[in-house]
Amino acid sequence: VLETTSNISMSNNDSGTENTLFGENAGANLDAGSNYNVFIGHGVSDATMDDATYNVGVGYNALGALTQGDHNVALGASALASNLVGTNNVAIGNYSSENTSGSYNCTVGRDAGQHITTGASNTYIGTQAGKGDSGTPGTGNLNTAVGKDAGNDIRGAGHENTCLGALAGDSITTGSENTVLGYGADTSSVTAINQTLVGYDCQGIGANYAVIGDGNIERLYAADD
Numbered sequence: 001v002l003e004t005t006s007n008i009s010m011s012n013n014d015s016g017t018e019n020t021l022f023g024e025n026a027g028a029n030l031d032a033g034s035n036y037n038v039f040i041g042h043g044v045s046d047a048t049m050d051d052a053t054y055n056v057g058v059g060y061n062a063l064g065a066l067t068q069g070d071h072n073v074a075l076g077a078s079a080l081a082s083n084l085v086g087t088n089n090v091a092i093g094n095y096s097s098e099n100t101s102g103s104y105n106c107t108v109g110r111d112a113g114q115h116i117t118t119g120a121s122n123t124y125i126g127t128q129a130g131k132g133d134s135g136t137p138g139t140g141n142l143n144t145a146v147g148k149d150a151g152n153d154i155r156g157a158g159h160e161n162t163c164l165g166a167l168a169g170d171s172i173t174t175g176s177e178n179t180v181l182g183y184g185a186d187t188s189s190v191t192a193i194n195q196t197l198v199g200y201d202c203q204g205i206g207a208n209y210a211v212i213g214d215g216n217i218e219r220l221y222a223a224d225d
Helices: none
Strands: 006-010 020-024 039-040 056-058 074-075 090-091 106-108 123-125 144-146 163-164 179-181 196-198 210-212
Touching: none
Parallel strands: 020 039, 039 056, 056 074, 074 090, 090 106, 106 123, 123 144, 144 163, 163 179, 179 196, 196 210
Antiparallel strands: 006 020
């Protein structure tokens, strides 16, 4: 049963060229210059579009705010729902990425990368990885976080952080240039700069310091010595 608001277009009866639409209000305000898009689901890309091309949105409200962005892929309920003009973003998972105008971001997992608003070239993989504080815009670039809650509070202009492992670097907010590897490993402060931490629960001691292991590590060997 099709409702009056349902859209079905297989490249032949919408305003643009070679678009595929399926779902209530999917691509509802697509203009003549918006071409080669695929929108499947209720409310997918139902904002007023202006020459948006090569986008894929699948899931309730995915790409819901899209106006001029190109080459975006959003899979999941409300994935990339706030993206207006950002380009070349990939978001997979329910509520993945709250990006508005950032580009070249990749987020995979529920709530992953929600802090991103205008930042670019960030990669967040894992549930709530890079989720951040919803009240604080994220403008940082070149952050990579992999693991549940990894780097989940990076916000503002925090940039060039690498956090690998569940809870790795989960206290960093505006800190930059940190490398945090290991479950629960974290920097010494939320604004940490250039700290390198390797190992389970490894904790930083200050800017420009490297630490290996937690308090239980008794020896450190180099090669075979």
